[in-house]
Amino acid sequence: MNILLADKLDAQAVDAFKQAGFILAVAKGLTASTLPPEADATEILIVRSTLVPKEVIAGFPALRLIIRAGAGTDTIDVAAAAARGIQVSNTPGRNADAVAEMALGLLLAADRHIPEGTRDLRAGKWTKTALGQGLGLKGRTLGLVGLGSIGHAMARKAQGLEMKVIAWSDHLTPAAAEEAGVGYSPSLLELARTSDAISVHVASTPATRNLLGAEFFAALRSGALFVNTARGEVVDRAALLDAIRNRGLHAGLDVFAGEPKTGEAPFADTELAALATCTPHLGASTDQASEAVAEEVVRIAMVYRETGKAPNSVAA
Ligand code: MLT
16 A cells, blocks of 8 residues: 655654555655655555645545644645545544643743743843743633643643643533533633633634634733644634733744744744744644654554554544
8 A cells, every 4th residue: 555655754653654565655845736756656645734735635546545643634625535535534632742741831931931031141131020020820720722632631731730720612511621620611701701821722623713812812811821732723813912912911822823834934923923932833743742643643544454444534
C-alpha cells in the first residue's frame, strides 16, 4: 500500500511503516500545483500542517484515506474527501497533555509577564516595578471553553495549581461536568462573567468561527487572563485586540487566524503578537506528543490496511 508523507513524522513511525511493507514517499510543501509523481499511486496521505483542500484531493486519483497527525481536521476538506469515498482520520487525545502544558505555560507567562521581563533584562532594564503586577492563580477561577481531551488535561493541570475550574461547551451537561470534576457553566457569557482566566479548547468548525466576540470579552472582568491554544479562527480578532487595549486583558496565544501552514514562513499578524504573550503554534510540539501521535498514525494505517475501515473516522 502506498503512503505519501507530506509533513514531518516521528522517525519510529517511518521505520514502522517500512517494516510493515508500506511503500513510503515523502513530499514536503505539497500544494495542488506542486504534486509529486507519487501522487498518482498514493492511497494514504498523511499530513500535519499541510492544507488539503479539494484541489489537492483532486490530484490524488487512488487516494483512499487521509490521516491528520493531530486533533483538528480544519485543514482538510472533509466533505470533498467524503464525496469521493475517501476516509479522513485524526489522532484525538494523543497531543492533549502537550497542548495543555502549553496553555498552562502561556497562562503563567501572561500573568507574570515572563516574556517582557526577559526582553527588558536583555536590553539592560530592571523593570521590577512596572512588571510586578501578576493576578496570581491559586484560588482563581479558570473557565474552559470546550471540554474535550485537551480541556480535561488542562482542568487537571490547573487544579494542580489549586485553581477552581469551570467549563462550558455547547454539548456539556451538568452530569458530564461533575464526572470531569469541574464546575458547569450554562452559557458562554456566564463562563466569562464568573472566570478570572479563560482557556480555549474547542475545534474550529463553521459553528465555532468567531465564537468568542465582543460580548464575551465585555463580560470578562478587567485584567482577566485569556489563553488560546485551539485555533485563531474561534476568536473575533478585533474584539480580542479591543479587550487587550481597553480592558487590560492579558492574552497568551499559540494560534492565529490564517497562520502560515509550514514550519518556516513569514507571519502577518505582528499587531496582535505585539500585544500578547505568544508562540508559533507549538502546543503539540513535544517529543512525547510527536511519538504518541505517530504511533496512532501507524495504528490507523495498519487497521485500515487490514479492515478497510480507518479508526477515528471524522464525519464530513
Ligand atoms: C492539533 O490539531 O492537534 C494541533 O494543532 C496539531 C499541530 O500542532 O499540528
